Amino acid sequence: MDVRGLRRAHGDRVVLDGLDLRIAPGEFVALLGRSGSGKSTLLRALAGLDPVEAGTVEVPPTVSVAFQEPRLLPWEPVWRNVVLGLGAGATRERALRALRGVELEARADAWPLTLSGGEAQRVSLARALVRGPELLLLDEPFGALDALTRLTMHDLVRALRAEHRPAVLLVTHDVEEAVALADRVLVLDAGRVAGGRTVPPGTERGSPGVVALETDLLDLLGVRAR
Numbered sequence: 196m197d198v199r200g201l202r203r204a205h206g207d208r209v210v211l212d213g214l215d216l217r218i219a220p221g222e223f224v225a226l227l228g229r230s231g232s233g234k235s236t237l238l239r240a241l242a243g244l245d246p247v248e249a250g251t252v253e254v255p256p257t258v259s260v261a262f263q264e265p266r267l268l269p270w271e272p273v274w275r276n277v278v279l280g281l282g283a284g285a286t287r288e289r290a291l292r293a294l295r296g297v298e299l300e301a302r303a304d305a306w307p308l309t310l311s312g313g314e315a316q317r318v319s320l321a322r323a324l325v326r327g328p329e330l331l332l333l334d335e336p337f338g339a340l341d342a343l344t345r346l347t348m349h350d351l352v353r354a355l356r357a358e359h360r361p362a363v364l365l366v367t368h369d370v371e372e373a374v375a376l377a378d379r380v381l382v383l384d385a386g387r388v389a390g391g392r393t394v395p396p397g398t399e400r401g402s403p404g405v406v407a408l409e410t411d412l413l414d415l416l417g418v419r420a421r
């Protein structure tokens with residue numbers, strides 16, 4: 196994925212101001228930024244949901260998005276939600292395979308409103324992955340979940356990533372989450388990528404290296420770590 200000089204304004208307010216961003220195939224990039232810095236605006240542009248005013252956006256042919264809210268249709272059972280919009284490919288077998296990947300095959304016939312928040316978010320991930328995307332866009336998909344469920348979701352994302360190998364752009368407020376999941380963490384500020392850090396492979400949660408990296412990123416965000 197290759198974005199160059201992307202500009203996007205809402206009225207007079209310039210949100211993205213000549214933003215450059217490249218993500219290699221299979222690379223996992225997390226994007227941090229203060230509230231209102233334009234993270235969702237960028238994701239919407241990459242997903243083709245908003246027009247590009249200036250600059251170029253090159254994305255692979257298959258792009259999937261998962262949002263903070265699972266956005267499931269309540270009147271369709273779980274399995275149909277997973278394969279919604281796949282046309283002739285929308286088979287129950289295909290949905291079950293995707294649901295197996297998120298350990299929810301047993302809930303295939305459940306109604307979305309009977310799922311827990313974490314389960315609904317897993318269905319949303321299954322729906323994003325069933326298309327076999329080359330680029331997966333995640334807009335704070337775990338933000339509404341409790342801390343324990345979030346850690347379980349991190350393990351699941353790692354496993355799904357190892358299996359599917361899409362390029363991933365994860366938007367998050369959570370520095371720890373960014374470092375735990377990504378190969379590279381970037382900070383969005385004033386409409387551009389203001390800096391970033393590479394996460395060395397094999398870094399472990401809570402290790403001194405990770406804490407130093409998190410402190411660096413908080414500095415880049417202009418937040419003083421205690």
Ligand SMILES: Nc1ncnc2c1ncn2[C@@H]1O[C@H](COP(=O)(O)OP(=O)(O)OP(=O)(O)O)[C@@H](O)[C@H]1O
Nearest residue numbers: 205206208210228229230231232233234235236237
């Ligand atoms: N449809 C819209 N019309 C007008 N302004 C908008 C619209 N969508 C977003 N904005 C403004 O653009 C700026 C960036 O919004 P965006 O949602 O991309 O930020 P964000 O970094 O994702 O924020 P948060 O972390 O709080 O979700 C904000 O100032 C917001 O008020």
